[in-house]
Amino acid sequence: MPNWFIIANPAAGGGLVKKLWPSIEAELYKLSIDFVSNFTIGPGHAITMVQEALSIGYRHIIAIGGDGTNHEVINGLMLQNIVPATEVQYGLLPVGTGNDWIRTYGIPANWREWLPQLFTSSSRLQDLGMASYWTNGQQSQRYFTNVAGLCYDAFVVKTMNDNQVSAQNRFVYLWWILRCLFRFQPLACKITFNGQSIQEFCYTINIGICKFSGGGMQFVPQAIPDDGLLGLTIAGKIPKWDVILSTPRFYAGTIGGHRKVTLHQAKSIVVESAANEKVYLEADGEFLGECPAEFTILENAIRVIVPS
Template identity: 40%
Template sequence: MHTIPDEGTWFLVLNPAAGGGRGKKLLPEIESALNEAQIKYSLHLTTEPGEAIWAVQEAIAAGLRNIIAAGGDGTFHEVANGILTQSIVDPSALTLALIPAGTGNDWPRTWQIPSDIKGAVRVLSEGHTCLQSAGLIQYHLNGLPCTRWFVNVAGCGFDAAVAAAANKAKENGRSGYLTYVFQLVQTLFRYKEVASHLQINQQSILVDLFAVLAGIGKYAGNGMMLVPEANPASNQFSITLVKKIPRLKVVRNLPKLFNGRFTTMREVSILQGSKLAINAGRNLLLQADGESLGEAPVTFEIFPARIKLVVPRPNQPPK
């Protein structure tokens, strides 16, 4: 554990559209809590996808070293990529705090960062930080090679298909937990397994792939514990591999997705590795931190101690 140095103003990136407009509604409460805690900040409101990446890069170039991300998992993903893709300072020299204001808020859930504004700001004001790993993805979009970082959970297969459907619904003005569940169930009966070749470190696996997830954090998909053995401070991904599975079996076990007990099913394997490569016979979609990116072939590689995150005090879970 470390303590945040007193380096002045925080750069607050807030997505007003997070959580179907929840970010905008929470802005007065966020500002009030920060002012009450006597935390100095400059505010940047995002207006379009991808904006948080370059906004953070510009803030770092201007000398700011402490960043607050207020929004949902998409906002957290972009802010983290802004930190990890700049080359002015080592990413681990920057401090990132999260204020959950979206629908899923899956990354802060692993760290037990409070979901209420006052609780999240209290964690920020207490100033305890921890270094966590980040994952680098090399993938393809329209046949062209691309790269992206992730800080929570990334995967290929069914989860990516659900993310694509949910993100499309969001573009059409439909978001929230119920929308996500609807897209999950609808996608479940449309999705077809993809013959895939997985390489986990030196282990080679041929599989009719339902889903594979590389986890730094435990949660994805609006509170589902899809990678229950993940440890964000580890130098290894925890990998959840799901082979071809009857759809009704998935439906019967849906409640177990929220407590991680689905891993007892024979179609599910829990593996570990610092590198995961996936090749598929046809298009296999990819998501990272809930964001739809592209398709296989894809490679995930973990980089330990890459992000310095403000977290609750050790051995004292938030009230």
């Protein structure tokens, strides 16, 4: 049996994975990598693929795609009970739109540069977040490996989903961020963490394992992927003009310097609507559902391949 099980999402990066696959496959053969590859056929398929691969003995898995593919594979690892997730070596070959998760580890965005290193680099343990929330009147759970967003962040993701828009590149996403800004109003939320509760109108709430999201923005610059804590950023009622002027802060990681923004860390967080309004939730760029939502940390939950 080949050593490596490769899960490729042909739709990732606006179809870029499908276009690049012949070149990636040729490079794998050139590197003498012993592998078997499979393509996903739709949302959620990567989760099933991981479980099937582990059930027949694979313990080395590579995903080819973006943050959404990464999100599904991580959930596949955590939802199975065949083998502890930490006994599986997992790596991501980034061919996506945002490629935010890789930024924390300095993984090259150029697949040709990272591919030869991927099979020789070391691995490390990373924490995961668990989100419990509501969807279609039922309580659900999902693991996330990067950043969860509520209020404005989730509003953008949901609006794009409702309009069947795929973020084929960074500029498409930025356009929808700007377009949604003038339709969104801050929501009254109650956030409970570290034995305290904060109630205020929120522009956005971000909960992070890692610090980058939205194509390189740092809404949770205090997040560390293996410290056993969730990073929590609460942005209050900020005028729209101030949001636009503060954009450089998002990329520089200095959002905590804004007078309406506070940075925290916690092991568990609960977010509820403080009014008769729906507060939506997304995680790793995937729309999940709505509040009330609880977020908890799972320490050293997965083993990821990163540059040595």
